Amino acid sequence: MNNPNSSEENRGQWGSKLGFIMAASGSAVGLGNIWRFPYVTGENGGAAFVVVYLACVLFIGLPLMWCELALGRASGRNPVGAFRETGGGIPFILTGVLCLAACFFVLTYYGVIAGWTISYAISQVSQTSLVFKEYTADPVYVLPVFALFIVLTIVIVRAGVEKGIEKWSKILMPLLFVLMLAVIIRGVTLPGAGAGLEYYLKPDFSKIDGTVVLKALGQAFFSLSVGWGLMITYGSYMSKKQNIVSNGFWVGLADTSVALLAGLMIFPAVFAMGMNPDSGPGLAFTTLPAVFAAMPAGWVIGTIFFLLLSVAAVTSSISMLEVPVSYFVDEKKSRRTTCAVTVGVVAFVVGIPSALSNGGNEWLSNIELFGQKGFFSILDQVFGTLALIIISLMLSIYAGWVWKPKNVIAEIEQGCPWFTKPLIGGISPAAIWSVFVKFICPIVISLVLFSKLGLFDREKLPVEPVPKEQKSPEDNASSPTQ
Numbered sequence: 001m002n003n004p005n006s007s008e009e010n011r012g013q014w015g016s017k018l019g020f021i022m023a024a025s026g027s028a029v030g031l032g033n034i035w036r037f038p039y040v041t042g043e044n045g046g047a048a049f050v051v052v053y054l055a056c057v058l059f060i061g062l063p064l065m066w067c068e069l070a071l072g073r074a075s076g077r078n079p080v081g082a083f084r085e086t087g088g089g090i091p092f093i094l095t096g097v098l099c100l101a102a103c104f105f106v107l108t109y110y111g112v113i114a115g116w117t118i119s120y121a122i123s124q125v126s127q128t129s130l131v132f133k134e135y136t137a138d139p140v141y142v143l144p145v146f147a148l149f150i151v152l153t154i155v156i157v158r159a160g161v162e163k164g165i166e167k168w169s170k171i172l173m174p175l176l177f178v179l180m181l182a183v184i185i186r187g188v189t190l191p192g193a194g195a196g197l198e199y200y201l202k203p204d205f206s207k208i209d210g211t212v213v214l215k216a217l218g219q220a221f222f223s224l225s226v227g228w229g230l231m232i233t234y235g236s237y238m239s240k241k242q243n244i245v246s247n248g249f250w251v252g253l254a255d256t257s258v259a260l261l262a263g264l265m266i267f268p269a270v271f272a273m274g275m276n277p278d279s280g281p282g283l284a285f286t287t288l289p290a291v292f293a294a295m296p297a298g299w300v301i302g303t304i305f306f307l308l309l310s311v312a313a314v315t316s317s318i319s320m321l322e323v324p325v326s327y328f329v330d331e332k333k334s335r336r337t338t339c340a341v342t343v344g345v346v347a348f349v350v351g352i353p354s355a356l357s358n359g360g361n362e363w364l365s366n367i368e369l370f371g372q373k374g375f376f377s378i379l380d381q382v383f384g385t386l387a388l389i390i391i392s393l394m395l396s397i398y399a400g401w402v403w404k405p406k407n408v409i410a411e412i413e414q415g416c417p418w419f420t421k422p423l424i425g426g427i428s429p430a431a432i433w434s435v436f437v438k439f440i441c442p443i444v445i446s447l448v449l450f451s452k453l454g455l456f457d458r459e460k461l462p463v464e465p466v467p468k469e470q471k472s473p474e475d476n477a478s479s480p481t482q
C-alpha cells in the first residue's frame with residue numbers, strides 16, 4: 001500500500017495486484033486456518049464438516065467477498081462509510097458498526113491465542129515442554145505474550161503496511177506452506193495415522209445438522225475474512241484497474257488450501273497419538289509439539305513453525321485493527337497513530353477476561369451462555385460466528401436488493417471486463433453471481449440462522465422430545481469442551 005500513513009485525503013492504495021493479494025491473503029490466512037479450522041472440524045464430525053465448509057466457501061463466501069470488495073472500491077470508505085455513501089439506511093449503517101464491533105471483539109481474544117503461539121515458539125527453542133492446560137491457566141505466562149502481540153500489531157498498523165507486511169508476507173507465507181508440508185509428511189507416516197486420514201477425508205453425512213452447517217458457514221466467514229468489513233476496507237485501497245474477481249479467487253484459494261493442509265497436519269497425528277479430535281481449542285497446541293518431538297531436529301522445525309504461525313497471526317490481527325482504525329481516520333478525522341494505539345490498548349484491556357477464561361479464573365472459565373462454556377468461547381460464538389453471519393446476510397440483502405446487482409456488477413466490470421460476457425452456456429458470470437447474491441446467499445444464510453435460533457425446533461419435538469427445562473439437543477451438540 002502506498003502511504004497508508006499519510007493525510008486523510010490520501011487514504012492510500014495497493015501498490016500492485018500482488019500487493020493486494022498478499023495483504024488480503026495475509027489477513028485471511030491466520031489462526032483461523034491452523035488453529036481454529038482443525039478443532040472446529042474435530043468438534044463437528046470431521047470429513048462431513050469439511051465438505052459443508054468447502055461448499056460454504058465456494059457458493060457463499062466467494063460471491064460475498066466480491067460484494068465487499070466492490071462496495072469498498074466504489075465508495076472508497078470504511079464499512080460504515082461504504083454503506084452510507086452508497087445509499088444504505090440505518091439498518092445497513094448499523095451493519096457497518098457491527099463490522100467494527102466484530103473486528104474489535106475478535107481481536108481481543110485472537111491476540112490471546114496469538115500470544116500462546118509466541119510462548120510455544122519459545123518453548124520449542126528452549127526445548128522445554130508446555131502442558132497446555134497448565135500453561136493457558138497461568139496469567140503470569142499468558143498476559144505478557146498477549147501484551148507483546150498487541151504491541152506488535154499496533155506498531156505495524158501505526159507504521160503502515162507496505163514495507164513491512166507486503167514485503168515480508170511474500171517471503172514468510174510460502175515458507176509457512178513448505179513447513180506445513182514437512183509436518184504433514186511426518187504426521188501421515190506415524191503409525192496409526194490412517195484412522196486420522198479416514199476421519200478427515202471420508203465423510204459420514206449423517207453427522208450434518210443445523211449446528212454443523214452454522215459452524216461451517218461461520219468458519220468460512222471467519223477464515224476468508226468475509227463478513228467483517230475487512231474486504232470493504234481493503235477494497236477501498238484498490239485501484240479501478242484491479243480485477244476484483246480473480247484477486248478474490250486467489251485469496252480464497254490460498255486461504256482454503258492452508259486450512260485443508262492444517263487438517264492434514266493435525267488429524268493423522270491426533271489419531272496416531274491416541275488423542276481426541278474433539279478436544280477443543282487446545283487441539284493444535286497439544287498435537288503439534290508431539291509431532292515435532294517425533295521428528296529429527298524437531299525443535300528447529302517446531303520453533304520456525306510457531307514463529308511463522310505468530311507471523312500469520314500478526315498479518316491477520318493488523319487487518320482486524322485496521323478496520324476500526326480506518327473508520328476513525330475516515331469519519332472522525334483522527335490521526336492514524338492515535339487510533340491504532342487507543343484501539344489496540346483498549347483491545348488488550350477488554351481481552352484480559354478471555355486470557356483468564358482458560359482456567360485462570362474459575363468464573364470466567366465456567367460461565368455458560370448460548371450453549372458455550374467460558375468467556376472466550378462465548379465471545380467466539382457471538383462475534384466470531386453469529387455476528388459474521390448476520391453481517392453477511394445484511395450484505396447480501398444490500399447488494400442484491402438495495403444497492404442492486406447492477407451497481408455491484410458495474411464496479412466489478414472495471415478491471416474484469418469478462419464478468420459481463422456470456423461465457424458459460426451463453427450466460428455471463430455476472431448473471432450467475434446475481435442469482436447467488438439475490439437468492440441463494442440470503443436464503444441459505446437465513447435458514448442457517450433461523451435454525452440456530454431455534455425456529456425449526458418444533459419439527460424435532462416428536463422425534464426427540466425434551467422436557468421443557470432441559471437444553472435443546474442442538475445446544476447440547478455444540479462443543480462442551482471449548
Ligand code: PFF
Nearest residue numbers: 028030031032223225230316
Ligand atoms: N481470517 C483470519 C483467520 O483465519 O485467522 C481472521 C481474520 C483476520 C478475520 C482479520 C477478519 C479480519 F479482518
